[in-house]
Amino acid sequence: GEDVEQSLFLSVREGDSSVINCTYTDSSSTYLYWYKQEPGAGLQLLTYIFSNMDMKQDQRLTVLLNKKDKHLSLRIADTQTGDSAIYFCAEQRTGAGSYQLTFGKGTKLSVIP
Amino acid sequence: EPEVTQTPSHQVTQMGQEVILRCVPISNHLYFYWYRQILGQKVEFLVSFYNNEISEKSEIFDDQFSVERPDGSNFTLKIRSTKLEDSAMYFCASSPRWTEAFFGQGTRLTVV
Numbered sequence: 001g002e003d004v005e006q007s008l009f010l011s012v013r014e015g016d017s018s019v020i021n022c023t024y025t026d027s028s029s030t031y032l033y034w035y036k037q038e039p040g041a042g043l044q045l046l047t048y049i050f051s052n053m054d055m056k057q058d059q060r061l062t063v064l065l066n067k068k069d070k071h072l073s074l075r076i077a078d079t080q081t082g083d084s085a086i087y088f089c090a091e092q093r094t095g096a097g098s099y100q101l102t103f104g105k106g107t108k109l110s111v112i113p
Numbered sequence: 114e115p116e117v118t119q120t121p122s123h124q125v126t127q128m129g130q131e132v133i134l135r136c137v138p139i140s141n142h143l144y145f146y147w148y149r150q151i152l153g154q155k156v157e158f159l160v161s162f163y164n165n166e167i168s169e170k171s172e173i174f175d176d177q178f179s180v181e182r183p184d185g186s187n188f189t190l191k192i193r194s195t196k197l198e199d200s201a202m203y204f205c206a207s208s209p210r211w212t213e214a215f216f217g218q219g220t221r222l223t224v225v
Contacts, residue, residue, distance in 0.1 A: 031212050042204060042218035088156065098169055099144065099211040100158035
């Protein structure tokens with residue numbers, strides 16, 4: 001596809017795991033990112049993964065990368081109400097000095113107490 | 114923790130007026146960016162800046178837009194003659210290398 005795609009909404013119960021999925025466009029993209037945006041705030045860099053990796057874990061966050069399917073996921077373990085936010089997937093296609101990020105539309109995560 | 118700061122948080126301007134959006138990147142970062150997000154749409158790349166010059170710009174970044182790093186600490190985006198469709202949230206970002214961009218909280222520009 002031509003776009004970075006994400007589902008728009010996800011609702012989970014507090015304490016459960018959340019999995020946010022993303023498909024990206026370019027199998028040669030070098031870096032893939034997850035950003036979090038809380039209401040009224042900027043984009044907070046959560047984590048990123050280099051394309052030669054399959055998985056990256058950082059405390060409650062696990063990123064899985066399937067390059068063959070161009071699929072990226074973010075798993076949040078033990079989801080808390082403070083995790084309620086919009087989560088953006090972004091790819092960084094590299095080549096010819098291009099550093100720009102291409103974002104998905106964002107997935108709004110709602111955590112039910 | 115160091116952060117990117119943007120001012121003002123909200124700017125209202127009349128169509129045709131010039132606006133300058135200001136950003137203070139993280140101090141040891143070398144790459145600087147502007148992105149924008151029109152309400153309900155994706156975050157879009159505008160421009161990147163490195164070594165005192167534009168390194169990349171998108172189709173959106175036409176002659177109405179310019180960027181400057183006037184004093185080694187600030188990074189500004191100027192829109193020369195604003196249009197209604199320029200209304201958006203504008204995000205500044207910086208990075209120590211070409212990866213790991215850190216974003217500011219954004220400036221909401223409303224053109225009336």
